[in-house]
Amino acid sequence: MDLFSSSVERHREMNAPLAWRMRPQTLDEVAGQEHVVRRGAPLRTAIERDQLHSFILYGPPGTGKTSIARIIARMTSSHFEYLQAVTAGVGDIRKIARDAADRLKFYQQPTILFVDEIHRFNKSQQDVLLPFVEDGTLVLVGATTENPLYELNSALLSRLKLYILEALDTEAITRIIRSALQDQERGLGGLNITIEEEALCRVAQAAQGDARMALNILDAINNSFGGSNANLLITSELVTKVAGKLILKYDRSGDYHYDTISAFIKSIRGSDPDAALYWMAVMLEAGEDPRYIARRLIVHAAEDIGLADPSALALATAAASAVEYVGLPEARIPLAEAVIYLATAPKSNSAKTAIDSALAQVRAGNRVKVPDHLGDTSHRLAGPLLGKGKGYKYPHDFGGYVQQDYLPMELGEVSFYRPGPHGYERDIQRYLAQLHPEKKG
Numbered sequence: 001m002d003l004f005s006s007s008v009e010r011h012r013e014m015n016a017p018l019a020w021r022m023r024p025q026t027l028d029e030v031a032g033q034e035h036v037v038r039r040g041a042p043l044r045t046a047i048e049r050d051q052l053h054s055f056i057l058y059g060p061p062g063t064g065k066t067s068i069a070r071i072i073a074r075m076t077s078s079h080f081e082y083l084q085a086v087t088a089g090v091g092d093i094r095k096i097a098r099d100a101a102d103r104l105k106f107y108q109q110p111t112i113l114f115v116d117e118i119h120r121f122n123k124s125q126q127d128v129l130l131p132f133v134e135d136g137t138l139v140l141v142g143a144t145t146e147n148p149l150y151e152l153n154s155a156l157l158s159r160l161k162l163y164i165l166e167a168l169d170t171e172a173i174t175r176i177i178r179s180a181l182q183d184q185e186r187g188l189g190g191l192n193i194t195i196e197e198e199a200l201c202r203v204a205q206a207a208q209g210d211a212r213m214a215l216n217i218l219d220a221i222n223n224s225f226g227g228s229n230a231n232l233l234i235t236s237e238l239v240t241k242v243a244g245k246l247i248l249k250y251d252r253s254g255d256y257h258y259d260t261i262s263a264f265i266k267s268i269r270g271s272d273p274d275a276a277l278y279w280m281a282v283m284l285e286a287g288e289d290p291r292y293i294a295r296r297l298i299v300h301a302a303e304d305i306g307l308a309d310p311s312a313l314a315l316a317t318a319a320a321s322a323v324e325y326v327g328l329p330e331a332r333i334p335l336a337e338a339v340i341y342l343a344t345a346p347k348s349n350s351a352k353t354a355i356d357s358a359l360a361q362v363r364a365g366n367r368v369k370v371p372d373h374l375g376d377t378s379h380r381l382a383g384p385l386l387g388k389g390k391g392y393k394y395p396h397d398f399g400g401y402v403q404q405d406y407l408p409m410e411l412g413e414v415s416f417y418r419p420g421p422h423g424y425e426r427d428i429q430r431y432l433a434q435l436h437p438e439k440k441g
Helices: 002-014 042-048 066-077 091-109 122-133 170-183 197-207 213-227 236-243 257-269 273-285 292-306 311-326 331-343 352-366 380-386 425-435
Strands: 056-057 079-084 112-114 139-144 161-164 193-195 232-233
Touching: 042 170, 056 112, 066 079, 066 112, 066 139, 079 091, 079 311, 091 139, 091 352, 112 193, 122 139, 122 213, 170 193, 170 213, 193 197, 193 257, 197 213, 197 236, 213 232, 213 236, 257 273, 257 331, 273 292, 273 352, 292 331, 292 425, 352 380
Parallel strands: 056 139, 056 161, 079 112, 112 139, 193 232
Antiparallel strands: none
């Protein structure tokens, strides 16, 4: 690189966004991912020994996936190729693989292919990539914000090691912000900028674990309020002006959506109304469709409470009706009422277990034959000619109950419904025990 080119590159770097300039240059600078990049960790050892295996970096935005890849590019003696999955095609993959094969054959130099947003690769692209990863022509390093268990095909996934990067905690974010304010070369250390502790916490809160977002907020504050200002004091008011209202990271079709609804339902099932209300508040604040929440409450009422409290299903259905009728924000109140009721109700999954057991029995059996005494007798000749209804005992003629068989004879003794020991099911248990004393449990 000549002097002019070097000067242009230096100018570009210094005028790049703060988040770009403050990218980690070494593994020690990667914040919040010590479980992956600490000394002695398997990935770090492989990088330092220049003996990389194919792997995936999976985590939220702004957690260091691309930064780690760039550090690998600087540290390795292998040839490094970079692909954006959203713009790359099958032809790009094949060309890189051909060049990699030649490089390995003639110079014994491995090739590392970094694919950013690898979840954007379709099945055909993944199938093309597979044999080159399998035979070692390419060492694949992929980065993704989407769950690779669902986005990558099983054949490719089985040949990759998975490293999970976590959203950065407040301590890591504040450390990055302080570093950017103090760094004389890449950061804002040459400017007289100070930040209040409350403002620091506000930036960390607004960033929601995303280092890039935190640095972008800092950059925007400096660009908007720094300038000729000799002494810039960053207050929480300035942060609010730039960052605006806190917008939760919540993708209705992504991992966080399913993880949040899972935490919500498990909190209700675990009889923790405070946790259940918190997770519902997260969903509502993030813009989740309240009808989706209401549908999950109806399912939960039947699946996890059932006959331990028969009113639970009625209340959940009423809450769903209220959501349709009044909408948000008022609908949050009947939803909260239903959540509290379901969380504090006795629990039983006996209805779910019963129908699943019955379905398993039907699927495992042969042709189902209805016993003659239970057959349809609506036609006047069904009994005389076909024997339908013969021997049937009408319970009301016996005071409401009479012992007789209601299952096909070939099934023998089976039991699908077993009432639990909580709530109204205790009464059901006692009632059935009186009717069928011969059945134990």
